[in-house]
Amino acid sequence: DAGITQSPRHKVTETGTPVTLRCHQTENHRYMYWYRQDPGHGLRLIHYSYGVKDTDKGEVSDGYSVSRSKTEDFLLTLESATSSQTSVYFCAIKETSGVDTQYFGPGTRLTVL
Amino acid sequence: AQSVTQLDSQVPVFEEAPVELRCNYSSSVSVYLFWYVQYPNQGLQLLLKYLSGSTLVKGINGFEAEFNKSQTSFHLRKPSVHISDTAEYFCAVSENGGATNKLIFGTGTLLAVQP
Numbered sequence: 001d002a003g004i005t006q007s008p009r010h011k012v013t014e015t016g017t018p019v020t021l022r023c024h025q026t027e028n029h030r031y032m033y034w035y036r037q038d039p040g041h042g043l044r045l046i047h048y049s050y051g052v053k054d055t056d057k058g059e060v061s062d063g064y065s066v067s068r069s070k071t072e073d074f075l076l077t078l079e080s081a082t083s084s085q086t087s088v089y090f091c092a093i094k095e096t097s098g099v100d101t102q103y104f105g106p107g108t109r110l111t112v113l
Numbered sequence: 114a115q116s117v118t119q120l121d122s123q124v125p126v127f128e129e130a131p132v133e134l135r136c137n138y139s140s141s142v143s144v145y146l147f148w149y150v151q152y153p154n155q156g157l158q159l160l161l162k163y164l165s166g167s168t169l170v171k172g173i174n175g176f177e178a179e180f181n182k183s184q185t186s187f188h189l190r191k192p193s194v195h196i197s198d199t200a201e202y203f204c205a206v207s208e209n210g211g212a213t214n215k216l217i218f219g220t221g222t223l224l225a226v227q228p
Contacts, residue, residue, distance in 0.1 A: 031214060040122075042218035102216055107155075
């Protein structure tokens, strides 16, 4: 257990509304990541962070923004949700010590109607 | 650019039979390789990883994988599966020493263990 929580765990929203998902970690890890999981695509990286206020885009970043004002929190925002953003969203952290291993949170299931 | 191919979207197998889940990758640099397991309605759990050294890697729950550099493969094996092994399995690759440690995932293989 890498001490990762995600909130909310489930959300249903309507097209055009803003949505913010939260990832919280308790162990002061530097790297945090947001992925989406869709059938037939596996997991795809949306955005990642390598420190407070340091973020960068992943392969499917269009329509998403992120913020990290504190080490423990990494927020993913859908500025204007669309049905194509219906997905399961996973947050991950990489341990600062050791090598290159990411650990995942429990996920948030988002449905955009 | 890196990529991961899991050719089998679903693998049905009877309980206590052996299983192999295939993973091939493409990369122009040396890589780290991972297998994750996802049980229904849960997050991803690390099964095993190859970083360097011995090409045979042992993981949790009796699984093992072998790194084959010449064939760019990292197949996952278990000699005898249980009903409880029913889950989706994801192979992933990251660039060795890459600063951001981004993971590239395969599309997953559903292991369906039948009694």
